[in-house]
Amino acid sequence: MTEALQRLRRLLVGFETGMAGLSLLLLVLLTLGQIIARNLFDTGLPAADSLTRYLVLYITFFGAALAADGDRHIKIDVVCAWLASPWRSRLFRPLQALGALICLLLFQAALRFWRDEWQYAADHERWQVLLNLVIPVGFGLLCLHFLLGLLLGERRTEPRL
């Protein structure tokens, strides 16, 4: 069971790393492409501006999912500084459960938002609504990572940057 969960975890992390990395690379390349198009050809790459802004959203959500996997999200853990380490470990699972619950609720809201966007979108905006899928997917991934944390317990986290 644990082995299967760990495999799922690695699968997710691989996917997220790929998506985040690809988005970041694409962001740089598209922006460079815009510079060349603007300055050499007096024109812009159509839709590139909108696309770059979506890529920031992709980097945000896939990056946030990676941070959830390593338990490296930003915290104001004032109390933890004074807590003994066994207590901190005991807190880990309940907090992961809470994180999963909140992300699940946000996932539901995001899914409804996305469905409505799809329904109301004009045809020429459909591609942007498709890109918008990252919002429900992002919250879904965050929820999954918190669930995995809940089931697998506290892991040794990688050293920080």
Added chain:
Amino acid sequence: MTPAVITALVLLAALGLPLFVVLGAGGLYATHRMELDPVVLIVELNRLASSPNLTAIPMFTFAGVALAAGGAPQRLIRLFNALFGWLPGGLAAVALTACAFFTAFSGASGVTILALGGLLYPMLSCQGYRERFCLGLLTSSGSLGLLFPPSLAILLYGIVAGVNIDELFLAGIVPGTLLLVMLLLYSIFMGCKCSVPRQGFSIPELLRAVRAGVWDILLPVGIVVGIFGGYVTVNEAAACTAAYVLLLESLIFRNINLTRQLLPLLRDTSLLVGSILIILAAAMGLTNLLIDAQVPMQLLAWVKTHVDSPLEFLLLLNLFLLVVGAMMDIFSAIVVITPLILPLAAQFGIHPVHLGIIMLANLEIGYSTPPVGINLFIASQRFGKPILLLFRAALPFLAIMLVWLLIVTYNPGLSLWWQKG
């Protein structure tokens, strides 16, 4: 019911619930209380997808991460040492000026700490500054350039208050420079106190250091010339920076092996950016609900009934804005608070330009105060330190900024020197 929920959320945050979850939970609870559809939280989040102001953040961050991995801090330490090592507090002075400068055009969105912090932190600690001093300096400098053009915060205030932007830029110069000078003096003092070793000035060493570090030094020069010369936009400068750094470190210095290290670098950058912007995403939903419930307006209505003299008003204004800055992000704070304060301030005879400087000065301090101090979060993530430690480290700097705030508030002449008569 509501106070209990807020207390519970604060407690959970203190116990280590990720901040974005805390803000998300707060948003969900508030929508429930206000009988709103929780989808409105996502509507706010979706606005991130159309905002062009964030595009530079991942690319500058990537450049910072790649530079750090490629050994640029070492090359730069050597160069700065050769240049300023003989001066007491020399490197701290360089750090402060660079941060102020960088914030002015990166819009105080936290880019400064991400892009420069990772570089300056190891440099400062290597030089023998106390850790607390380094962290405090870098945490509080993330908003240092807020009053210099072309800061986004000033622009926004100008739009909302209907004040001429150029006058605001002029008004910001003296107060902004004053703060910079005050912090420089403190840094020189600390440099002497920690007896940071000074090194003698030597031309051959300088030349060697320049040869090693010239490629890195060209970077800020290129950014400044590119942006202020009008050749590239901020976003394009960020992309060029990222590409330049990658080529520099992989092809010229060969410190980064692209096939092995590119993916980890991209991953580290995304993780850093994601953990920050997800908080902004969650905070946007909550801020919108505050605006919807007109909470800030109710606070101000109270002020209106309890104040009579300009002095009293300014003092309360400072307190109020410090609280606002502690709880709200600067851009929504400006949009929401300005129209409410403006008529009040006019009643007490305060010039709208001066009011703008007071507001920004307050909110600048709010950047480094808990619970919602974007500088604290970013620094915490960048340096891997707990928020509370960073707050304590920033305290001496915040104290100086408070003194400065009082000077700026009660001397309208500092902001209005350009006026005739």
Added chain:
Amino acid sequence: ADYTLKFATLAPPGSTWMNLLEDWGREIERRSGGRLELKFYPGGVQGDEPDVLRKIRYRQLDGAAFTGYGIGSIHSPARVLEFPFLFDSYEEIDHVRSELMAEIETGFRDNGYELLGWMEVGFVYFFSQHRIEDFEDLKKRRIWLWQGDPLGQAMFAAGDLAPVPLSITDVYTSLSTGLIDTVYCTPLAAIALQWHTRLDYMSQLPMANGIGALVVAKRFFDKLPAELQQVLRETGAQASRELIRATRADNATSLEVLREEGMEFVMPPESLDRDALLEMRDQAAAQLTEDSYIPRSLYERTRELLTEYRSTPAEGTTTAHGAHD
């Protein structure tokens, strides 16, 4: 108050528009005896027009003052009234509008909105940080396009321009970060939104008379008692007359303000190739009618109404903005 109407607008606090809207709010409160109250969210604090439309959909907001872009998302045919290079004068606009208004009101209602009052934002011009003499110069510029606006998109495509799509709330900052250097808006808006402080040149070619509307969600309107519905309608119509009058007057004075502040006026209409402009218009019209954003029948009827009005030897077409075919 028994009913609170939450109302959003892009108009900044203290602007002509906002002052008049606040008067409107007070009038409603007075005439309803305090039973109906307006709660304003000015200056785009609730976001750009698409965001406001979403928030009305999710019942966070109940009404808004929209410009052509927002109107297009509710009932796009109404935008025929702001079609570029079609109308020559306010009189022509007023005439055609009075002919089409009943239809437009029905269109709003069928799409879940009650139209309380019609508005104008005024004639739209190009403003730039660089000197622009003709359309060739525009091709070199980074021109703002209101993100997701089909009418703007069709015009830019017809003019072979590559714009930068942005939310209106991001325009000002993007003018200073260099993301864009050219925008299109009315003189009044250029001042109200402070964009003019970032711009040096203004084209004198009037492109279209931007429209606007005061709307409320039908779900909100329908739950009001009949007498409050009446109050909303009557005060809305009154506010609308006041808004149109003030907008026309203020756009004229704004030109003076801009001149005094050193804005340089370039690209006079007589210097431009009129046929090329009209061809651009027709190309955009072909595109938009094909997508049925604006129905072909309506577009053609509008042109017939114009031809008819122009051929009647009538009370005069005084405020000429450059003659169009």
